[in-house]
Amino acid sequence: MRTSSQRTVLFGVWLSLNYLCHKNVQALLQLNHPQIRRSDPKTSYTRTSIIRHVEPVILVGAAGVVGTAAAAWWKSGSEERERQQKYAEIESRNEALREERAKLAYIEPRDGGEGLWSEAELAQYDGTDETGPLLFAADGYIFNVWKGRHFYGPGCEYHIFAGRDATRLLAKSKLEEETPEELKKPLNIAERAALAGWIYTFKTKYDIVGRLEGYDPKSTAM
Secondary structure (H helix, E strand, C coil): CCCCCHHHHHHHHHHHHHHHHHHHHHHHHHCHHHHHHCCCCCCCCHHHHHHHHHHHHHHHHHHHHHHHHHHHHHHHHHHHHHHHHHHHHHHHHHHHHHHHCCCCCCCCHHHHHHHCCCCCHHHHEEEECCCCCEEEECHHHHEEEEHHHHHHHCCCCCCCCCCCHHHHHHHHHCCCCCCHHHHHHCHHHHHHHHHHHHHHHHHHHCCEEEEECCCCCHHHCC
């Protein structure tokens, strides 16, 4: 696939060769012009002399244009190759960093993701360790959301969910603690539906590493 610089070079070559061919045709047409056959030594020309004087110039010009175009083509291609190589090197470094982050943030799922976690254990993984696991519970599942550290880490918009059971806050789309009066009320059907939407998203993005101890599934059942 040609780059914009290569397309520019091609267009310039096309214009230059068109011009040179046009000049060549003009010169050859002069061979049949009446003035060319005049016998005056000062103004007379022969077919051979015209071809000898005109065509070498055109050939040299064409060779120069082609040579310049080839150099420009090679330079633009070389620059493109250098850019691609740099991008490949950057992507390779980024991939290595992602793999290192994944290793540091990994936590073994308990019993294949079915093992129980207490709320006290969950609280240890609230994102304070900037490279370690970052967990929260939602609808009884324990998610490792380290990939969303920019959402749930300390100082981030949704940090209130980290290291705890965030079920009710997610269902109500709240970013502040519930009042004692709110805590007494069960989730309504709309809030349970909203929670189900969150759970679907989390399951497609994050690893489940266990279940929350003492969680009552009836509290969120539709």
